[in-house]
Amino acid sequence: MKHTISILVENHAGVLARISGLFARRAFNIDSLAVGMTSDPSISRITIIADGDEHTAQQIEKQLNKLVDTMKVRSLPAEEMLSRELQFIKVSATPAQRSEILTICEIMGAKIADMCTDAVTIEVSGTAEQLDKMHELLKGYGIKEVVRTGVIAIQKGSAVLK
Amino acid sequence: MIKAAEAMVKCLDQEGIRVVFGYPGAAICPFFDALYASDIHHVLVRHEANAGHAASGYARITNKPAVCIATSGPGATNLLTAIATAYADSIPLVCITGQVSTDQIGGDVFQEADITGAAEPFVKHSYLVKDASALPRIFKEAFYLAGTGRKGPVLIDVPVDVQNTLIDFSYPETVQMRTYKPTVKGNPLQIQKICEMLQSAKKPLICAGGGVFLSGAQDELIAFAEKTHIPVVSTMMGIGILPSAHPLYLGMLGMHGTASANTAVHECDVMLLIGARVGDRAVRSPKFLAESTTIIHMDIDPAEIGKNISTDIPLVGDCEAILTAMTEKIGDMPDNPWFAELAEKRKDTSVYASYGERINPKAFLRELSAKLPDNTVCVADVGQNQIWSCNHFGIREGGRFLTTGGMGTMGYSLPCGIGAKMADPNREVVVVCGDGSFQMQMMELATMMQEGIAVKVVIFANTRLGMVREIQTLRYGDRQMAVHLNGSPDFAALARSYGMDAENAYTEAEAYEKMQKLVDSDKPYLLVCHVDPLEPTLS
Ligand SMILES: Cc1ncc(C[n+]2csc(CCOP(=O)(O)OP(=O)(O)O)c2C)c(N)n1
Numbered sequence: 019m020k021h022t023i024s025i026l027v028e029n030h031a032g033v034l035a036r037i038s039g040l041f042a043r044r045a046f047n048i049d050s051l052a053v054g055m056t057s058d059p060s061i062s063r064i065t066i067i068a069d070g071d072e073h074t075a076q077q078i079e080k081q082l083n084k085l086v087d088t089m090k091v092r093s094l095p096a097e098e099m100l101s102r103e104l105q106f107i108k109v110s111a112t113p114a115q116r117s118e119i120l121t122i123c124e125i126m127g128a129k130i131a132d133m134c135t136d137a138v139t140i141e142v143s144g145t146a147e148q149l150d151k152m153h154e155l156l157k158g159y160g161i162k163e164v165v166r167t168g169v170i171a172i173q174k175g176s177a178v179l180k
Numbered sequence: 181m182i183k184a185a186e187a188m189v190k191c192l193d194q195e196g197i198r199v200v201f202g203y204p205g206a207a208i209c210p211f212f213d214a215l216y217a218s219d220i221h222h223v224l225v226r227h228e229a230n231a232g233h234a235a236s237g238y239a240r241i242t243n244k245p246a247v248c249i250a251t252s253g254p255g256a257t258n259l260l261t262a263i264a265t266a267y268a269d270s271i272p273l274v275c276i277t278g279q280v281s282t283d284q285i286g287g288d289v290f291q292e293a294d295i296t297g298a299a300e301p302f303v304k305h306s307y308l309v310k311d312a313s314a315l316p317r318i319f320k321e322a323f324y325l326a327g328t329g330r331k332g333p334v335l336i337d338v339p340v341d342v343q344n345t346l347i348d349f350s351y352p353e354t355v356q357m358r359t360y361k362p363t364v365k366g367n368p369l370q371i372q373k374i375c376e377m378l379q380s381a382k383k384p385l386i387c388a389g390g391g392v393f394l395s396g397a398q399d400e401l402i403a404f405a406e407k408t409h410i411p412v413v414s415t416m417m418g419i420g421i422l423p424s425a426h427p428l429y430l431g432m433l434g435m436h437g438t439a440s441a442n443t444a445v446h447e448c449d450v451m452l453l454i455g456a457r458v459g460d461r462a463v464r465s466p467k468f469l470a471e472s473t474t475i476i477h478m479d480i481d482p483a484e485i486g487k488n489i490s491t492d493i494p495l496v497g498d499c500e501a502i503l504t505a506m507t508e509k510i511g512d513m514p515d516n517p518w519f520a521e522l523a524e525k526r527k528d529t530s531v532y533a534s535y536g537e538r539i540n541p542k543a544f545l546r547e548l549s550a551k552l553p554d555n556t557v558c559v560a561d562v563g564q565n566q567i568w569s570c571n572h573f574g575i576r577e578g579g580r581f582l583t584t585g586g587m588g589t590m591g592y593s594l595p596c597g598i599g600a601k602m603a604d605p606n607r608e609v610v611v612v613c614g615d616g617s618f619q620m621q622m623m624e625l626a627t628m629m630q631e632g633i634a635v636k637v638v639i640f641a642n643t644r645l646g647m648v649r650e651i652q653t654l655r656y657g658d659r660q661m662a663v664h665l666n667g668s669p670d671f672a673a674l675a676r677s678y679g680m681d682a683e684n685a686y687t688e689a690e691a692y693e694k695m696q697k698l699v700d701s702d703k704p705y706l707l708v709c710h711v712d713p714l715e716p717t718l719s
Contacts, residue, residue, distance in 0.1 A: 028359060032308070036300060043301050073486070080483035086305040086325060089359045 020049065021068045021075045022101060022171045024179055025082055026090040029055060029062040033087045037064060040085065046070060046078050050103070052168035061089065063179075065101075065170045092179055094171055101171040104143040106131065107152065110160035111138045122155050137162060184312040185210035185343040188276070189218045191319035194351040197247055199223060199238065199602050201231040203258075205251025207291060208278030210343035212249075223602065223631060226623035228255050230595035232262020232333075234627075236271045237559065237599025240582055241607075243396055245272040245326040245334075246599065252278045253291030256337070257298065261589060264302040266333040268586030269417065270394055272326040273333040274319075275303075281341040282310060296337050304332035312345035317352055324355045329362030330481035331394050362480065366497030366505065374476050374493055375510040377450055381474070383518045384410045385448035387433065387462075390417025390585065391455015391479060397500035401454065402426070404503050408513045410452070411522060413441040415462045416585035418455070420575040430522055434462040436567040436717060440525040447518070450474045454499050458488040459586070466490075478502060531719060532572060539691045539709050541565070541640050542572045545612070547692065548638070549574040551699045552608050557582060557600045561593035561613035563647040564717045565640045569612045571718075591620030597635045598628055605633065610698075615641040615665050615708075622671075625678045628704055636698050637706040639671055642713045650717055675706040682706035 027033050034053060041048050050067040068078055075093060082091045111119055111133075119138055123130060128142035142152050146169070153161070173179065182190075188211055192200065201223045204212045215222055225231045231248040239246035250259040256277040266273045279285070280292045296306040305325050307318045315338070322334040378384050392401050398421050405412050405428050412422055413433045422429040431438030433445050445451070445463070451473050458466050466489035469475070477484075477491040478499055485494040495502065532542040545568055549558065555578035560569035566583055575581050582600060584592045597611040613621075618639050628635055640646075645663040652660050675682035681703055685691035691709050698705045 032296070035297070039300050077483065077487060080487075084330075084481070084483055086357070086360050 019069070019071060019075075021070065021078070022094045022096070022099060022169070023066045023068060023078065023082070024092050024094055024171060025064040025066065025088060026056065026179060027062050027064060028087045028089070029060050030087075033062070034064075036085055036087060037082070040081055041066075041068070041078075044077070044081060046074060050168040052170050054170070065168070067169050090179055094173060099171045099173055101145060101169050102143050103146065103149060103169045104141070104167040105149055106163075106165045107140045107142065107156060107161060108137055108163040109140065109156050110136060110162060112136065115159060119156070119159065126152055126155070128152060181346040182349050183210065183214065183343070184315050184345045184347050185214040186217075187315055187347055187349045188319065188338070188343070189214040189220065190349055191316055191351060192220055192247060193218070195245075195319070195323045200247040200249055201225055201234040201238070201599065202249030203228045203231055203251065203255060205255045205278060205291070207252035207280060207340045208249060208255070208276075208343075210340060211276065211278065211338070223598070223627065225595065225627050228258035229262045229591070230621065230624050230627070232259050232266060232273065232275065233589075233592050233595035234599035234602070235273050236262065236266050236269070237582060237596035238603045239272050239599075240393070240596075241557065241580070241600045241603035243394070245274050245323050247274050247276065249276045250278070251291070252280055252295075253293045256295035257293050260295075260299060260302070263299050263333045263335065265584050265587040265589045265592065267302040267304070269584050270331050270390060270586070271333070272331040274322050274326050275333055275335045277335065277337045278343070279308070279337045279339040282339045283341070285339065296335060299335050302333070303335050304330070306335035306337065308337045309339065309342050312342045313347045315347065316349060320352045321355055321357060325360065329360075363482070363496045364498045364501060366478070366495050366502040368505070370493060370495045371502060371505050371509060374452070374495060375506055377474060377476060377493060378408065378410065378452065379511060379513060381450035383448045383516070384408075384450045384452065385444050386410050386412045386452045386454060387415065387445070387456050388412055388418040388421050388454050389415040389456025392418060392421050392499055395455060395480070395498050395500045397503055400500050400503035400507065404507045407507055408510060409515050409519070410513070411444060411516075411519050413437075413444055415456045415459070416570055416583060419570055420579060420581040423576050423579070424574040425576070427523070428519075430526065432570050435464060436461070436570065438526070438571060439528070440522050443525060444522050445469070448473055450476065452476045452478070454478045454503075455480070457484045463489065534688060537687055539685065539688050539711050541568045541709065541711050541715060544691055544695070544709060545569055545572040546574060548610070548695055548699070551695065552610060554578050556608040556610060557597070557604075559583065559593045559597040559600060559609065559611045561611075561617040562588045562590045563614045563617060563645070564642070564650065564715070565612050565614040565617070565646075567717045568640070573612070590617040593617065594621040594624045594628075594635070594637065598624060598631070598633065601633045601635050602631070608636070610636040610638065612638045612640070614646055615639055615643065615668055615671070616645040618671065619665075619668065622674065625675060625680065629678050629680065634702055634704050636701070636704070638698075639706070639708045640711050641668075641671065641708050642711050642715060643668070644713050646713070646715070647717065649713070671708045672706060680704045680706055682708070684708045684710065686710045
């Protein structure tokens with residue numbers, strides 16, 4: 019089962035190594051990891067998608083809480099959160115194919131970020147399902163490269179993590 | 181303005197540190213130079229791991245963080261085993277290492293090792309100090325972190341140029357950390373629930389672990405057990421919380437434990453775990469146990485609760501405070517008939533009967549402990565010698581039993597004993613080890629002689645790595661591989677060459693005669709008891 023875990027940590031050197039090291043040595047699997055600053059520059063927010071049963075998820079939370087750099091850990095239930103991922107997809111495209119691709123992008127809410135004679139780079143953000151769908155639609159043109167940021171997530175409504 | 185190295189020494193002063201254990205090298209020279217000018221006593225060990233183990237012994241007797249020091253690179257990596265041992269055993273240490281200069285970090289220069297990286301899995305927290313002015317805050321935090329909550333080692337890695345930087349020194353009075361806030365007081369509702377659960381139990385049992393010592397809650401645990409008449413088993417790290425002969429104590433549980441303790445664990449209907457993490461050597465099938473027993477788990481570390489065994493009633497907090505509250509709350513409980521049956525099992529004396537001519541190590545340890553003062557500290561190494569000590573070295577009121585139950589690091593006992601003796605020089609300290617483990621630490625005889633402290637050492641020489649030999653005998657068709665200790669020196673002659681009194685004993689009569697000398701001597705004394713290579717651990 020997938021768990022979306024949001025973590026607030028002190029923003030200083032070595033913190034990410036501590037978090038990722040903890041996952042590795044306790045045999046917790048990370049599917050995705052994203053880090054960024056929060057509105058307070060001394061605090062970073064990490065979003066991790068982890069795989070495991072309920073016991074593993076509980077242990078992950080508790081072990082993360084034990085790290086001295088950790089300020090807050092919360093596992094976000096799927097129905098109570100919004101999650102997004104940003105992705106670049108570079109596909110082969112002859113000039114003749116460009117307008118088709120552009121149409122797909124419009125329908126899917128994606129953007130052309132860059133273009134050259136034989137390829138276009140598409141920028142798309144969304145949920146995992148939306149991104150999978152985009153892949154499906156572009157597969158036929160020949161996907162040359164994909165870059166993803168990892169998922170970020172936030173609670174719905176007025177609740178905040180602090 | 182003073183040099184940061186001097187500031188580091190002042191930090192130790194402020195923390196009340198009188199003794200440190202270490203080994204120098206170029207990258208930590210500024211700090212040693214500052215120690216030269218201070219009245220903190222530095223003990224020069226003969227291997228950095230032993231600086232950590234000695235600090236561990238010191239910390240376990242004072243129940244406060246103790247300090248060990250090593251240089252960069254190989255010094256720091258040598259210290260690593262001791263850091264990992266302290267982590268597994270939850271012993272509060274502040275470990276200080278030198279590091280190559282800031283501008284060289286990452287360049288693979290001479291004696292550079294990423295020690296904060298390497299030690300990460302085994303430390304409660306670590307610091308690589310890049311800003312000298314942060315040192316006072318870092319020291320304050322390090323001592324606080326090591327000695328509160330679930331105790332453990334904290335590492336401070338200080339580049340040599342940082343040690344030489346001039347800073348304004350003032351030691352912070354309080355710790356200001358927005359992240360770290362250990363829970364100390366137990367939830368009163370849970371405490372109430374636990375009391376009710378225990379009072380309605382038919383066969384309640386307490387399992388006490390090393391956390392009780394770390395919390396300083398020995399007296400509180402005894403008071404609780406005596407008020408409720410609930411019998412007590414201990415983990416290896418919990419040995420000595422109750423005196424061995426206490427009427428409610430059933431001994432150590434687990435793979436190498438006593439029949440009475442294991443029967444109690446098997447039969448109980450409610451088990452109160454206190455400061456014990458249900459390690460695999462203590463409880464082999466926690467799943468099975470949890471199915472038939474109501475598990476109440478008290479620990480200062482929330483992550484231990486539910487980790488190894490599923491728990492019916494969890495309680496996070498410091499067990500001293502919790503046990504005090506529980507003793508007040510809980511109503512009287514009558515004597516339990518179940519306990520009388522268990523107590524019967526303790527009466528089997530066959531394993532420590534005399535062998536006549538040969539030395540029975542179990543009988544020897546019983547006799548030795550009876551002869552030593554009540555407040556003796558016994559330090560056991562790892563292997564058969566350790567299990568014999570666990571089950572047969574009698575601990576009386578005020579006595580202590582130290583061993584590494586969590587990591588099981590051979591070579592722990594002598595340096596730990598040295599540290600324990602330095603912490604309380606008036607107490608008798610006796611170290612028990614095997615001929616294998618002795619050879620992992622015998623260089624520390626020199627430290628002991630240099631310090632002029634009278635630790636007593638007993639080696640059970642069986643010419644084997646006995647514990648491994650036994651595994652091979654029982655589970656590998658007696659194919660004894662890499663367990664023969666041929667080529668060992670005469671350990672007594674070796675000890676004498678250090679200037680110690682030391683003797684060999686080959687028979688029971690000799691052993692008992694020399695035991696008396698060991699007990700009567702006020703100097704360091706080493707006794708080699710030659711025991712049968714096939715002497716079993718338990719039977
Ligand atoms: C550093 C380290 N290496 C290896 C082991 C594995 N080990 C556990 S007990 C043991 C044998 C110990 O032999 P000895 O010290 O002679 O004690 P005995 O079992 O014979 O009493 C070994 C090798 C260990 N615990 N620690």
